[in-house]
Amino acid sequence: MRVAVVGAGISGLAAAYTLVKAGVEVVLYEKEDYLGGHAKTVSVDGLLLDLGFMVFNRVTYPNMMELFESLGVEMEKSDMSFAVSLDDGKGYEWGSRNGFSSLFAQKANIFNPHFWQMIREIFKFKADVLRYLEELDNNPDKDHSETLEHFIRSHGYSELFQKGYLIPVCASIWSCPSEGVLRFSAYSVLSFCRNHHLLQTIFGALSLYNLHVTCLVMYLLYCRKLCCLLELIQLSILVSPFPFSLILISLMLPFTFQLFGRPQWLTVKSRSQCYVDKIREELESRSCTIRTRCAVESVFSTDAGCCVVGEDCSKDIYDGCIISTHAPDALKFLGEQATSEEARILGAFQYNLHSTKLPFLVTLNPKRVPKHSLLKWCTSHPFPSVAASKASLKLENIQGKRRIWFSGAYQGYGFHEDGLKAGVAVANNVLNNDIVLLRNPKHMVPSLMECGARFLVTRFLANYIATGCVTLLEEGGNIYILEGATTNNTKKAILRVHNPLFYWKIATEVDIGLADAYINGYFSFVDKENGLLDLFLRSEKFPWEESKSNGFFNLFLDETMTYSSAIFKTQNEDLKTAQLRKISLLIKKAQVEGKHEVLEIGCGWGSLAIEVVKQTGCRYTGVTLSQEQLTFAKRRAKEAGLEDCTNFILMDYRQLPKYHKYDRIISCEMIEAVGHEYIDDFFSCCESLLSTDGILVLQFISIPDQRYDEYRRSSDFIKEYIFPGGCLPSLNRITTGMATSSKLCIEHIENIGIHYYQTLICWRNNLLANKDKIIALGFDEKFVRTWEYYFVYCAAGFKSCTLEDYQIVFSRPGNIGAFGEPFKKQDDLLARLPPSINHVYRDFTAGLQAHCGSRGKTKRDGGFLSGMVEWAASALW
Structure with a gap:
């Protein structure tokens, strides 16, 4: 379908934009050298000025607000009053x-x-x-x-x-x-x-x-x-x-309050031409043809279609034409072909200014003729006359006749919202689509208590935000733009406030109130993908055990069913590959061999159990407190043919018999559930279960030491909603617990926290992609929002490096068997190379040694050579 749109004011732009999004070929005509009609912006001494009257609000301009938000148009308060x-x-x-x-x-x-x-x-x-x-x-x-x-x-x-x-x-x-x-x-x-x-x-x-x-x-x-x-x-x-x-x-x-108690008036931050430019970009990206300085002489119907004739005598045939100009101009285009009904209806709309009459200036300035003028510009506005009121009720009678449609602000009250609605409606008429335009939302009028809470919250945010910008858009209310002291940060979080209880929740419950407000739908984000994350970078509860369902976790975890941080090699790497890399790294750090017996405290769904037995042939024991996880892990081991090498137990790790010793103990992100008071007991128990030359590998989420005491004595979203009774330990609390309750010491430590950000975003994306399936399991919308909030809440902490995720290797002093031979690591890597490529490795290292010798390298280059050999073995493995 090929459609002409005559007139590039708000109504014509809306019609063209709606059509091109539906895949229609559109040609847009405009007699001026710019698009936008009344939305004309001029620059005077570097200052951008709108010549047209461009104000709107969140209550009576819902369709315009939706358009602006979808285009990313920034808004600001307009100080308009009577x-x-x-x-x-x-x-x-x-x-x-x-x-x-x-x-x-x-x-x-x-x-x-x-x-x-x-x-x-x-x-x-x-x-x-x-x-x-x-x-x-x-x-x-x-x-x-x-x-x-x-x-x-x-x-x-x-x-x-x-x-x-x-x-x-x-x-x-x-x-x-x-x-x-x-x-x-x-x-x-x-x-x-x-x-x-x-x-x-x-x-x-x-x-x-x-x-x-x-x-x-x-x-x-x-x-x-x-x-x-x-x-x-x-x-x-x-x-x-x-x-x-x-x-x-x-x-x-x-x-x-203001005199009329109206919704707050807004305007476009970078003046009205900004939104016009954004629409133009959208039109051009969808191959819309835009013809400026192309005045139309007439529009008429033929057997071949609808003909648009330009003042330059050009003629083009279209399947249809939308005339988005003032009603008198539309009637002029039709000329003698206008029907009596079209003449009667379109002729009923009168305008206040005409180029043939003297302009009437409404101003606060004294009544005098300006001595100097920068620009002379003429525009007009429809009168709400009785005739126009009657004609507007009969507009449907002339729409689409002879494949010609009409749109314009005159079809409403004469303002931008009316022009936008008319353009969208007539474009959908052309497409034979049913359209339900947005209705005015209820005007948000907070109580006096809520006004007080809003004052406190906005004042707090204004002082708290360090960088970027947070914008609060009240649904049917005001707009609050809160910027940090650092203005060169482009991060923005735009919130839609749907209920004034949003302010009350935050004022009375702080971060838990923010979580509660999000879960209950008191606010949402314009940017559904990153809005919550951007905010962080700036009640009814769901008990953890209630949600510990295999079916639920299966819908956001990867195939390995691993519920801890992965380690990614690239930004777009799939989650399963990254999780397997993390598991292999834990096995490597624990130096697991086939002769060892491995204990995992908090075995989850058995992902590490499967991999450690597959890679090393060791014996494995895993403990968990979840019956569902136990059943799942046993079935998984059986399907892999590893049930004879694995033993899964439903038991508290503290109840394990102390006479049975394990060569290696691995615990991945379980100690967070132990609690501050019981970390010493954890290390005491681990040492009593560990063999003489044993190794303990611990992975855990950590909070910075400086914040730990305040954090553990207070309540936050995760403690309230996800892990009641849990506590993220600080690094100092871990080392203190180790030193106080055991003879263990630290052999190696690594922070993999930045990888948790990517892991959490993957989980969040999977969660939202499977939202309908989760609800089908019996959970509700609030449950899904709780977990989405949880994932993004944590992701923000890891992305900003204010949370860590450590992997620490512990052993007793004097463990020569595991740590006394510096070249053992290199030999182990060599032994684990597949036979098919072992000779490639040996030829490579021999050639490297010969090359170094021929260049006169001395013994002091041995460290470099050893490192290269180790790197080669590791890469080949």
Whole structure:
């Protein structure tokens, strides 16, 4: 399918973007040399300025917010407010920016009965509007032709309410002369006010009497007549039964609310051309043809298709055409081929500015003609007239006729969200797809307690973040951008806050509260892949035993069923290969031979058991506390034909008989479950089970020594949700336990912690890929979110190198058999080479020795030569 889109404003861009994503071949026409329509950005002295009015919010612009977030468009707060000054400052003045202080910008109005009458009518206006709209919505056949003037008169509003409130607010919204406001469609204007939360007030449920007293408190504070809490209490007694709590609320209101209680207004951080450029990149990457400076002369239908004629006399035939321009321009393109219905409907939409008329400037500046101008630019905006209101109900009658569709902001209230919705809807109409556009989310209005919690959390984060940026996007609420002191870090975590309990949880429970909020869905991330990890780099519980199901672990572990850190050779190496490498390294460090008997404390699902017996032919004993793991490991050994060499026991390691000695003991990430108090007992038990020349190899997750005491005395997410009673030991705690309770010493130590990050990300990806299967096992969404949080929570610690994962080799002093021969390692490697390549190794080393001798190497080069020989053996093996 080949479709033309005429007009590259927000509606045309949305239509083209929707079509190209569906695989349609699109040609986009634009008469200007830039895309975006009203989204025009100019640079003045290095400062980017938007000529169009580009503001939006998270409540009344849900589809635009979704588009921006999908494109990665950064947003910031817009300091937009209303202010009115009548008679060149000689009349009434008020504003909405700073609550009561702006409302009573003229302090004398606190005692002005006419001003209070206007405020009373603001209360009344909300109730009247909601009642009026409910009646029309419940009776769709009822006439919608009433004007705003008729509505005002029928409800008896004062002249000051009209001139000091309603008319200037509407004139500023639709950028039009005040004289024409009352001729607007009452239904269009009032439904817009309801939709955009312009009926809200800061006064809420306060009665007018209580509001008077609240304002009196504010005035006295302003005049410094009230100085202490005692005077506030005395005032509350004097104005009884006015509650003291309302006086306290009056102190908080100016810092919490704006006049209309609206959602917070936002704008594009790098100006509106930024989002246009991102859409353009998407269009071009999908082979969309963009023709700027290509004005269209006409659009008409033929038997071959839809013909688009340019002013340069070019003609192109398409399967369909979407005209995304102002309604009068669309009608002009159709020319004589326009049907009477198209002429009637499209001709009903009127605009405030035309290039043939003098522009009307709405400004806060004095009424004078500017002496100097940097740029002259003309734009226009549709009026919410009665005729337009009626025509909008009949637009479906002309869509798709003769393979021509129409879209534009005029199909709604005339703003960016309306243009976007119209473009997406008409593109799906072309595709014959059903589309459900996003509806306005509920406006998030936190309670006073939640407001306090939000204040504490945002203040804490603002001071706590060291690098990068955390953005909180309230669903139907505000936006908070919290940046670290280091601004050159590009890491960003963008959170969607779905419930104000998010703040309360964090304020009262800190990191456990953050985990609880995530698990309960109080917040989520725009970047579903790395959002949680990026945040870290900046209740109901699930007991561990309950989730210890083979079926569950099988859905995120690899084939080896190894639940500990792997060791990766490359970034994209598969998890199974990396786990087998880690197991082989443990076997190598333990120096296991065929004559040895190996004990594994915490055998898991038997992955090390299978490999150590396969590689060395030793005898193996493994202990576990999980019946499911025991059954699985036994079955696995039997299937591998190794059941005669392996012995799996359901037992606490402390109950093993001390008279039976083991040549090697391996414990991989089990000691974390032992607990701080029992680490000494662990080493004491290991030594009593270890033969004279035995070796103990321990792998464990470790927390830095500096944080250990604070960590073990407190509670965190992992202790609460995953391992109740567990404790990550510090390196010092391990060595202290060794020295205090045994005669063991350290022979070798290695930190493999950075590999745990990659391991955890693999587990997390497997978890999410098998989410439906996990839920089918009987677990719920909250369970999956708990484990996702756990994996990313830990991954952040390892990626930032604030958690370690050690492999330590222990033995008794004087163990000459294992550690007394420095060249034994080289000989062991040679003995383990397959016979088929043994001669290759010998020829290589002989040639290397001859080469070194011919170059006159001396005995002091023996270390280099020995190292090369060992490297060659290791590589070949």
